[in-house]
Amino acid sequence: MDIAALQRWLQHAMTIEARTSKGIIRFQHGSDYRRFLLRLKQNASSNTLKSVKPIPLIRGISCQLPAGLSLEAFQGQVWLEKDCKISVRPSPYKAKTMDNGIPWGVQHIRAPQAWGTTTGYRVKVGVIDTGIDFQHPDLQHSLLRGINLIHRGRPPRDDNGHGTHIAGTIAAANGMHGMIGVAPRALIAPVKAFDHNGSAFVSDIILGIEWCVRNKMDIINMSFGMRNRSKALLSAVINAYNAGVIIVASAGNDGKRRTVDYPARYPQTISVGATNRLRRIAPFSNRGAYIDIYAPGDKIMSAWLKGHYNEMSGTSMATSHVSGAIALLLSLNPGLPPAEIKAVLKRSMQPLRSNKARRTIGELDVWRMLQAAEKR
Structure with missing residues (x-):
């Protein structure tokens, strides 16, 4: 050439x-x-x-x-x-107080029952998002340095809120006065690829994936999506998958029945839809054959900017529950390849409460997941 x-x-x-x-x-x-x-x-x-x-x-x-x-x-x-540009779902700021240290979604997937066995100790989760509130009391013990891909040299501070919310569900650890996430002893590496408006270019997402692979993240949480297919993004996802990194991605919030967003649609990712407290698929969640597993995503309370809390709904929130659950699994079974982890999740799903729901789909259950991993 x-x-x-x-x-x-x-x-x-x-x-x-x-x-x-x-x-x-x-x-x-x-x-x-x-x-x-x-x-x-x-x-x-x-x-x-x-x-x-x-x-x-x-x-x-x-x-x-x-x-x-x-x-x-x-x-x-x-x-x-x-x-192309990708966006995380915008949310109005609503300061909340924590009524209970364990949010309903964390309880619902039976994470607390597993904490006597595993807390996700030192499993590394790269959260490609809007950054993180480094001063939040519930997250200070769960953070790695991370990277800011928008302003190189600056810390990946959150100026939107979405990334802090995601990180809180995965690994918040302040049960005395705040909240506890799914894997309270996992480590979050904030990878800031999204600006204060919640927008990012595909190229920055790919650079975020590359950073996660190079810095040996065990899991990458991708609580975002787009409708267009990108061959460049697919190439990055395949390379991360081949490196043994587990990628968890949100299915999208369009309420569609036969499609999901990219990168969740790629078979190398774990595609996550959202459920509500009734163990039913949330009306806003995409659904169908491309979904690998569902998890709580409706009215999820988690960490927010300036040490506050906020309630948000979306498949983004469901994805963070699954990333936390995989951290619990990897802490007990380090080195499990992505394909095996997806298989364990699918074998251990709780059936959804719906006559129309196919029996091949279901909701995350941490206790069943750990039992299924022992029997593999």
């Missing part, structure tokens, strides 16, 4: 005065990608090429390009796709 020609094309494309959008370019061959990065380093003085962001996990880069541009001259050697 003519790497010099590609760089000239890229440099020219990035100087065109037209409406631009972010794009992801992936290389078919690792040798071409390495040569491209080497030339990029040699041309570091170029202002246009400085904005090119390498994504080694998928042998790719992200950069600003004119809309409608194609790479026909390099067809079969590189692939171009739009760097």
Whole structure:
């Protein structure tokens, strides 16, 4: 491949005065990608090429390009796709007080019954989200440093609330005055890829996955989704899966019966739908054959900004329950591969309370999950 020609094309494309959008370019061959990065380093003085962001996990880069541009001259050697935006579900801020140290969802999945056996001790969960409130008293003992992919060099502080809520359900640990999450001795690594509005580019999500793989996270929690399929995101998910990382993803909140959001739709993830207190599928939850398991997601209380608490609903909340449960399982059975963990979850599900629900689907039950893992 003519790497010099590609760089000239890229440099020219990035100087065109037209409406631009972010794009992801992936290389078919690792040798071409390495040569491209080497030339990029040699041309570091170029202002246009400085904005090119390498994504080694998928042998790719992200950069600003004119809309409608194609790479026909390099067809079969590189692939171009739009760097789409993903959003976490916005929620109005509602300060709440904790009535009980154990939220209903944590009780419902029977996590407390497992704490005499496992608390998720030192299992590492990468939460790709809006960051975390480092000052929250319920989370201070559960945190790793993490990374801020939006403002490199700054700590991944939460300026939205969603990431703090997710982290609280997974691993909050302050039973005396606050709340307890599903796996209170697991460790959360906040990976801030979403801004204060709850928006992120696919390229930043992929960089977050790469960080989690490189830093040996056991689990990646992805409480977000999009309707468009991204081959670049799929490539990142496959690489993480092959590295033994368990990816848990939310199915989406559109109330659809035959589809779920990406990346939950990829078979390498554990796709999570939401239930309510009655063990029924929540009306907002996507459902159907693509769902691997359901978990509590309706009116879930968890940690929020400035040491407060907030009630939120969504498959995002259900996903955090499953990530916590897997942390409990991995603490007892370290090294279990992703496929085996999915199989254990499916074997141990509680049937849903609905005449219309298929018998092949069900709700998370931590106690049954641990028993199923012993019998495998």
